[in-house]
Amino acid sequence: MNIDQAVITDIKSIIVKSREKAIRSVDYERSLMYWQIGRRIFEEEQKGQERAEYGNYLTKFIAEQLEPEYGSGFSKRQVELFRQFYRTFPIANTLYSQLSWSQYKLLIRLGSADKISFYIAETIKNNYTVRQLERQIHSNLWERLISKNNKENVLSVARSEKPLSDASEIIKDPMYLEFLGLHREASYYERNMEQAIITHLHDFLLEMGNGFAFVARQKRLHIEGDEFFIDLVFYNRLLQCFVIIEIKTTKLTHQDIGQLQMYVNYYDRYEKKDFEKPTIGILLCAEKNNAVVKISLPEDNKTIFASEYKLYLPTEQQLIAEMEKEIAKTKDGSDLKNG
Structure with a gap:
């Protein structure tokens, strides 16, 4: 039978x-x-x-x-x-059946109510395992997002209380890629990192954030007889747009920004459908000069982003130092502009 x-x-x-x-x-x-x-x-x-x-x-x-x-x-x-x-959850009705005791043990050590609320929302929405939640906490996901965004907006997006409307609400800087297994002391080419990302695509999508789906690698463009190759192409279903990633294992230059802008323009003109939002471009680089990035882009830029990558997870002291450095740069830039 x-x-x-x-x-x-x-x-x-x-x-x-x-x-x-x-x-x-x-x-x-x-x-x-x-x-x-x-x-x-x-x-x-x-x-x-x-x-x-x-x-x-x-x-x-x-x-x-x-x-x-x-x-x-x-x-x-x-x-x-x-x-x-x-003491962290004094009301029994606020406990979630989707969370395990092992996950709660990670959460109650965080201290901040906002941070706990954020990680609970992300865990439930993305169905994090214990290992994935631990990795997101150790990579300081919350701190990386609020360092460049309004805290209330980050929480609202995590809780799905408001639709995602701005790429800056989910794009991280820096991005932590310790799972690639590349040694920070060694020299390697863009193609080595690209291959490592493809090999560890699931972990890379987790680091990228909500709504990302892989589309292509080394996407070939034909422009009036010239050929160009885009390193990685993704699509974000929440933003409803293509996301182009160019990898630079050296310090970012303004020429790199110009190249990425050309790719973004191409996708907007020849690949994007009428119902889709403008294409996002991300330069994933080993090092960058924020002042060069800002001057190279329009003041109202919302489509081109530069993110440094790190091949190791940060310590708490390193994170504090990075945030203080960003605050100082922002202040210096404001003073320069006002002067």
């Missing part, structure tokens, strides 16, 4: 979805259990506020009573996390 393969495919899909739903349900109940334990610890702690170090004594005492019977999941450090979990 021949059974239609479509039936088997559908049944397998039902099994997989049901198992995933069961796992999420169990994990949610576990998170809710930890929240309830955290609430009980917090309530007891408030009774002994007049006693110095009572909180530390309480978590230690609870761990000593629970760990021998229930295992290392109830160590003193874990018990302290339960308390912190409740």
Whole structure:
């Protein structure tokens, strides 16, 4: 008896979805259990506020009573996390069934309510795994976006409260490409990085952000007998436009900007449909001079962007230094213009 393969495919899909739903349900109940334990610890702690170090004594005492019977999941450090979990999310109805306890452990260490809200929205929208969420946090996604955008806009886009209307709301500078496996001390050509991006396309799309889809590499253009090749072409379904990426493993020059502008113009005139938005161009470079970029582009530019790439994830000190440098550059530019 021949059974239609479509039936088997559908049944397998039902099994997989049901198992995933069961796992999420169990994990949610576990998170809710930890929240309830955290609430009980917090309530007891408030009774002994007049006693110095009572909180530390309480978590230690609870761990000593629970760990021998229930295992290392109830160590003193874990018990302290339960308390912190409740204090971060004091309303049970604000817990999300889409998030695992492992993801909550990453979130409650962030401190800032806005940052937590942002990563929750991004995790749910993009269905991040624990590893992907951890990588986005360690790459300082939140800080990179708000360094050049209004914080409220970034949150609104993440929560899907408003449609994405400006490319600057999702394009990151710098971009962290540690997953490519390229050594920052070594010299390499654009084609090496291009191939590495294609090999790690899934991770690159994750770094690029929401709505990106791969279209082509080394896209050939014929212009009056001359041939040109665009490194990478993507499409962003949220912005409804093509996104062209040119790779430069050296310092960015104004000639590079001119070349990318030509590619963007070509796509706008010969590839873009009437219902689509203007093409976006991104110069992914090893180094750039922001003043050169600004002077090379119109003041109202919204289509050409230059982003430095980094082959390693930043430390917190490096991020702070970068943000302070950008603030200083902005101030100097304003003073120059006003002068």
